[in-house]
Amino acid sequence: MTAPLLSLRGISKSYGQIRANQGIDLDVAPQSIHAILGENGAGKSTLMKLIYGVEQPDVGTVVWDGEPLSVASPAEARRKGIGMVFQHFSLFETLTVVENIQLVVPGRKADLTQRIRTLGRDFGLEVDPLAHVHPLSVGERQRVEIIRCLMTNPKLLILDEPTSVLPPQSVDKLFDTLRRLRDGGVSILFISHKLEEIRAICDRATILRGGRVTGHVDPREYDAHDLARMMIGRDMPEPMPALPQSGGEKRLEIIGLDYQPDDPFAVPLSDISLTVRAGEILGIAGISGNGQSELAALISGEAVLPREQRDRIYMMGKDVGRLDAAARRLLGFAFVPEDRHGRGAVPEMSLVLNSLLTAHPLNLIRHGLVNKTKATAFTNACILQYDVRTPGPEAEAGALSGGNLQKFIVGRETMLSPKLLFVAQPTWGVDIGAASAIRRRLITLRNEGMAILVISEELEELFELCDSIQVLHHGTLSPPLVTQATRPEEIGRYMIGAHTASQTADRKALP
Amino acid sequence: MSAFSAAFLPTLVRRERASLAATLLAPPVALAAATVVNLELYVLMGRDPVAVAYAMLLEPFLSWASFSEVLLKIGPLLLIAQGLAIGFRAKVFNIGAEGQFILGAIFASAIPVWFPQATGQWIWPVMLLLGTLGGALWASLTAFWRVRLNANEILVSLMLSLVAAQFLNYLLLGPWKDPNGFNFPQSVMFQYDAMVPILISGTRVNVSLLLTIALSIAAWIFMQKSFIGYKLQVGGLAPRAASYAGFNEGWAIWLSLLIGGCAAGLAGAAEVAGPLGQLQRSISTGYGYAAIIVAYLGGLHPIGIIVSALCMAVLYIGGDNAMVSANLPIAAVRVFQGSLLLAYLVAVAFVRYRLEWRRAAYRSQP
Numbered sequence: 030m031t032a033p034l035l036s037l038r039g040i041s042k043s044y045g046q047i048r049a050n051q052g053i054d055l056d057v058a059p060q061s062i063h064a065i066l067g068e069n070g071a072g073k074s075t076l077m078k079l080i081y082g083v084e085q086p087d088v089g090t091v092v093w094d095g096e097p098l099s100v101a102s103p104a105e106a107r108r109k110g111i112g113m114v115f116q117h118f119s120l121f122e123t124l125t126v127v128e129n130i131q132l133v134v135p136g137r138k139a140d141l142t143q144r145i146r147t148l149g150r151d152f153g154l155e156v157d158p159l160a161h162v163h164p165l166s167v168g169e170r171q172r173v174e175i176i177r178c179l180m181t182n183p184k185l186l187i188l189d190e191p192t193s194v195l196p197p198q199s200v201d202k203l204f205d206t207l208r209r210l211r212d213g214g215v216s217i218l219f220i221s222h223k224l225e226e227i228r229a230i231c232d233r234a235t236i237l238r239g240g241r242v243t244g245h246v247d248p249r250e251y252d253a254h255d256l257a258r259m260m261i262g263r264d265m266p267e268p269m270p271a272l273p274q275s276g277g278e279k280r281l282e283i284i285g286l287d288y289q290p291d292d293p294f295a296v297p298l299s300d301i302s303l304t305v306r307a308g309e310i311l312g313i314a315g316i317s318g319n320g321q322s323e324l325a326a327l328i329s330g331e332a333v334l335p336r337e338q339r340d341r342i343y344m345m346g347k348d349v350g351r352l353d354a355a356a357r358r359l360l361g362f363a364f365v366p367e368d369r370h371g372r373g374a375v376p377e378m379s380l381v382l383n384s385l386l387t388a389h390p391l392n393l394i395r396h397g398l399v400n401k402t403k404a405t406a407f408t409n410a411c412i413l414q415y416d417v418r419t420p421g422p423e424a425e426a427g428a429l430s431g432g433n434l435q436k437f438i439v440g441r442e443t444m445l446s447p448k449l450l451f452v453a454q455p456t457w458g459v460d461i462g463a464a465s466a467i468r469r470r471l472i473t474l475r476n477e478g479m480a481i482l483v484i485s486e487e488l489e490e491l492f493e494l495c496d497s498i499q500v501l502h503h504g505t506l507s508p509p510l511v512t513q514a515t516r517p518e519e520i521g522r523y524m525i526g527a528h529t530a531s532q533t534a535d536r537k538a539l540p
Numbered sequence: 541m542s543a544f545s546a547a548f549l550p551t552l553v554r555r556e557r558a559s560l561a562a563t564l565l566a567p568p569v570a571l572a573a574a575t576v577v578n579l580e581l582y583v584l585m586g587r588d589p590v591a592v593a594y595a596m597l598l599e600p601f602l603s604w605a606s607f608s609e610v611l612l613k614i615g616p617l618l619l620i621a622q623g624l625a626i627g628f629r630a631k632v633f634n635i636g637a638e639g640q641f642i643l644g645a646i647f648a649s650a651i652p653v654w655f656p657q658a659t660g661q662w663i664w665p666v667m668l669l670l671g672t673l674g675g676a677l678w679a680s681l682t683a684f685w686r687v688r689l690n691a692n693e694i695l696v697s698l699m700l701s702l703v704a705a706q707f708l709n710y711l712l713l714g715p716w717k718d719p720n721g722f723n724f725p726q727s728v729m730f731q732y733d734a735m736v737p738i739l740i741s742g743t744r745v746n747v748s749l750l751l752t753i754a755l756s757i758a759a760w761i762f763m764q765k766s767f768i769g770y771k772l773q774v775g776g777l778a779p780r781a782a783s784y785a786g787f788n789e790g791w792a793i794w795l796s797l798l799i800g801g802c803a804a805g806l807a808g809a810a811e812v813a814g815p816l817g818q819l820q821r822s823i824s825t826g827y828g829y830a831a832i833i834v835a836y837l838g839g840l841h842p843i844g845i846i847v848s849a850l851c852m853a854v855l856y857i858g859g860d861n862a863m864v865s866a867n868l869p870i871a872a873v874r875v876f877q878g879s880l881l882l883a884y885l886v887a888v889a890f891v892r893y894r895l896e897w898r899r900a901a902y903r904s905q906p
């Protein structure tokens with residue numbers, strides 16, 4: 030075997046009581062795509078941060094290209110030829126895409142703009158280089174992060190869940206890109222919870238559990254089921270069957286909504302119509318950046334409609350277009366946003382205080398003061414029911430691993446027992462065991478009569494969850510397609526807009 | 541080339557986590573550093589540093605008369621800083637407490653100026669209320685511009701302080717000038733009932749100190765326990781989480797500014813109805829700005845602010861002492877305040893970041 034490009038020996042890292050990494054040994058061969066597998070909180074991101082110099086290991090040695098290495102900072106790691114795309118993005122929201130890239134990649138703005146366009150086209154990672162970052166969806170931000178990393182020409186590329194919010198077409202293109210990079214001499218460390226992806230692209234895999242390495246395997250020799258078992262240490266639960274339901278009352282109705290956002294880079298919505306009934310799950314498919322964030326904000330009440338727009342959005346039978354988020358929640362609405370840090374949760378606050386964010390109407394406030402006992406009890410219940418791996422309710426939300434924070438937020442919102450639940454990217458970054466638990470829970474809630482709206486880029490997830498699916502493309506929504514009578518390819522065609530002509534024909538055909 | 545710059549220019553690197561000990565240590569370390577730097581400055585100016593240090597840092601505690609003056613100074617600093625800190629936690633930067641303080645003083649003075657003959661124990665409480673109202677009204681101008689037109693509250697409140705100072709001048713040179721005051725720019729002396737009762741006889745410390753302590757406790761409950769305080773903090777830490785939860789941003793801005801304005805206005809009223817006993821130009825001595833330093837030095841925490849207000853008050857009184865006994869110029873206290881804030885900002889930066897000299901990078905260059 031050739032000498033490894035990177036080799037770790039006995040790496041350990043603790044955060045206070047939590048031993049995130051313990052005695053990790055890992056060799057990354059040259060020209061290899063190496064997967065790191067593990068449950069939420071297994072310590073994958075921590076290990077990557079140690080390699081990239083974001084954090085320093087407590088003990089252990091790193092050998093890079095045959096020489097001992099200690100990286101004190103990411104800037105230094107980049108100089109050595111290590112690049113990383115974080116699980117949680119690190120873009121400046123007030124700058125444009127190209128300005129963000131300029132912070133890391135030297136070069137003139139005009140040249141960079143051109144390079145971003147060409148790279149984007151070649152690699153299937155199109156973004157507008159001149160757009161500001163703040164209106165971009167998480168999917169688009171991920172594309173920016175990946176492009177930025179590629180532009181530094183790394184020898185070792187670390188990708189922490191790069192495909193979690195990329196649509197299937199982009200994933201295919203990304204994989205082509207990664208294979209090309211590998212053949213050109215780059216090694217890649219790849220983290221993903223999607224085992225099929227790992228089997229498709231990785232030639233080696235290291236499995237972590239509870240901060241320790243539990244095995245090195247060649248993922249191509251096992252099927253996804255075996256890998257899942259190695260990862261979570263037990264068999265995967267079966268999906269929950271959806272009970273047949275006859276259409277309940279309308280809990281959410283959007284009628285011919287047109288919306289022109291203030292931000293010139295946000296996507297305008299035109300003629301959006303959809304209905305979600307009690308006991309039904311409606312999915313919205315589509316590549317992010319086609320109006321998902323704008324639609325989500327309009328439904329959640331974070332954006333309100335201009336005064337002239339009346340009778341467009343109804344919740345529980347009330348016109349809510351101009352109600353704010355709090356008023357809509359009072360009607361029985363709950364929402365899991367796509368970005369958990371800084372929107373779904375305040376990273377600097379404890380989980381108890383994060384429960385309060387939306388669960389305060391559950392009697393957690395008395396005489397204007399926070400009822401700490403009840404808030405803690407609520408938080409503990411959420412941690413227990415949704416299997417959130419954390420030292421306790423007083424842990425800061427920002428210290429949870431990505432998937433665990435997602436579980437917490439989903440738990441908090443469903444524990445409000447809303448009439449209408451809206452979930453954007455329900456299982457983003459959640460490991461397969463927990464993801465299937467979340468999906469089972471959503472279907473159970475549906476069976477009990479909750480109305481649920483889901484936005485996801487994962488078609489498989491939508492097919493498992495939804496009664497019907499509508500596709501968002503360029504700010505317009507397809508008619509509802511009954512999931513059981515639809516093939517994924519058909520949805521795929523809508524997603525790239527190939528269906529638009531026949532869609533208008535369909536509409537006209539309706540009485 | 542890059543090896544050269546990398547070797548000699550240190551960079552700030554964010555720490556994984558700010559340690560609690562470092563956070564708590566930052567203010568005292570800043571205080572110590574500022575003291576050392578300033579004492580050295582006095583040496584350069586040819587003063588005896590021991591004498592200055594004695595006058596500044598010890599003398600305020602040595603006699604009851606001096607210490608009671610410290611207690612007197614704490615009042616306005618503490619009150620304003622508590623109000624401002626609430627806004628700062630919500631990331632609403634009210635820099636114009638000075639103006640709100642002046643308006644509080646003016647509103648409170650309206651009663652004794654217009655009704656110099658009035659008597660009764662109701663007068664001073666009503667004056668304090670009016671002062672509170674005046675400060676709040678002045679702050680509401682800033683809130684209005686910010687919420688309605690998205691005008692930066694730092695600039696608006698700061699500039700409104702200048703307007704307030706001119707308004708005070710106008711009153712004292714014109715309609716409110718004491719007709720028997722030898723043309724000095726000051727109002728009539730207030731009647732007995734327009735003065736806040738003395739708390740400790742033989743000193744100038746009055747009942748407003750009790751009020752200030754009570755309000756500090758209220759501020760602590762508000763920020764640590766109440767739901768409204770929680771909402772303000774969420775708005776400050778993660779504005780998008782606040783709008784996700786449906787906490788109204790405009791409302792938070794109004795509330796933050798009004799709380800700051802009320803506190804500053806009350807402090808202004810307590811000042812004219814307390815140690816001054818009349819409306820004069822010298823009420824505006826920069827309490828509103830010093831309180832910003834107090835608030836940050838206290839870590840924006842109600843308990844920390846009590847400690848930092850005490851330090852700042854000692855600095856004021858000690859500075860006065862040093863002016864007399866060690867012949868220090870009047871600007872010395874301001875310089876001390878400024879360097880204290882600077883030292884604190886540097887200390888806080890080091891709580892969150894560490895310096896890195898890039899040794900590793902240098903060595904590995906071929």
Ligand SMILES: Nc1ncnc2c1ncn2[C@@H]1O[C@H](COP(=O)(O)OP(=O)(O)OP(=O)(O)O)[C@@H](O)[C@H]1O
Nearest residue numbers: 044049069070071072073074075428429430431432
């Ligand atoms: N900054 C931090 N402070 C305290 N604990 C932390 C911190 N970062 C991570 N941890 C803890 O370390 C453990 C490993 O976290 P890590 O983020 O590496 O998990 P992960 O394998 O990447 O999980 P996921 O799949 O959910 O992203 C978790 O228990 C987490 O709570």
Ligand SMILES: [Mg+2]
Nearest residue numbers: 074116430431
């Ligand atoms: Mg992770």
